[in-house]
Amino acid sequence: MDTISAITQRRSVKKYDTSATMPEEDVQHLLDLALLSPTSFNIQNWRFVVVRDPELRKQLRTAAWNQAQVEEAHMVIVICGDIRAWAKSPERYWRNVPEETRNVLVPMIGNYYENAGPQVQRDEVMRSGAIAAQTLMLAAKAMGYDSNPMIGFDPQQVADLIKLPEDHEIVMMVVIGKAAEKARPRGGQLDKCEVVFNDTF
Template identity: 70%
Template sequence: MDTLDAIEQRRSVKQYDSSVEMPEEDIQRLLDLALLSPTSFNIQNWRFVVVRNPEQRKRLRAAAWDQAQVEDAQLLLVLCGDLKSWDKDPARYWRNAPEAAQQQIVPMIGEFYTNQGEQTQRDEAMRSCGIAAQTLMLAAKSMGYDSCPMIGFDPQQVAELINLPDDHAIGLLLAIGKAAAPARPRGGQLDKDEVVVTDRFA
């Protein structure tokens, strides 16, 4: 599917055909594409928890207000951010770059995130999760799957269920699979004039 078509046709689907099995090669292809998502300073601070165990799915469904797509979709991901990835051997993020680039960029990583503080570190992780989620959703649509990004869950319960490390944060859940029913009609898009500003707000 053309990228522009995927953008236009992607919808948040709530009902999935649980009888369909997603081939492992499709799962790995989606994950490989997600790893191409951009991150600031190339710190690759997203972490993808692939939830495969049926009992774990049931527990997560309970933590997500009993939303059926958590259990019925072929693939369930918990997108998390490593808040301290910038401080974990940052040279590895640039190991294939020319030496001059490494010497310039790697020291900037620690300096930037240290000076900007914890709020920026968290904001950066959430931005990265959002970008990766969009990559996954458009890739899934292009491959013939639908998806549903989710913030409707108890973050503390989900954190406990996935044994989230202390220096990580949950961005969202993402269900991907074969739709059992189409998405509801679009609720109402705002006019471009309301959301697009030229140069500065009035």
């Protein structure tokens, strides 16, 4: 499936076929594609917790207000971000470029995020994680799978279940699998004139 078709056909699916399987090579291919998602300064601050353990998924479902998709979809990915990724050996983000380029970019990372402060550091995690989530969902659709982004859960309970490090933040969960039912009809798109502006509001 081409990209435009994946964008137009992707819908948030709530009910999944529990008998459907996803080969491990598809799982790994999806994750490999997610790792190509862009991040500021190439800091790759997203983190993906793929929850496979059935008991843990049952507990995750409870934390997600008993939404069945958490157990029924083939994949459950808790997308998180390392708020301080920018400060953790940042030279590794540019290890494959010429030294003169690395010597310019690496100090810029620290200077920017140190001065920008905690709010910008957290915002960066949210931006990066959201882009990665969309990459996962579009890639899944292109590969013949369905998906749903989820914010309907208790973040502290989920953090406890996945043993989230203190300097990390949860962005959202994404479930991926084969739909057992079609998604509901689109609720109603706003007219383009309501959301697109030229030059100024």
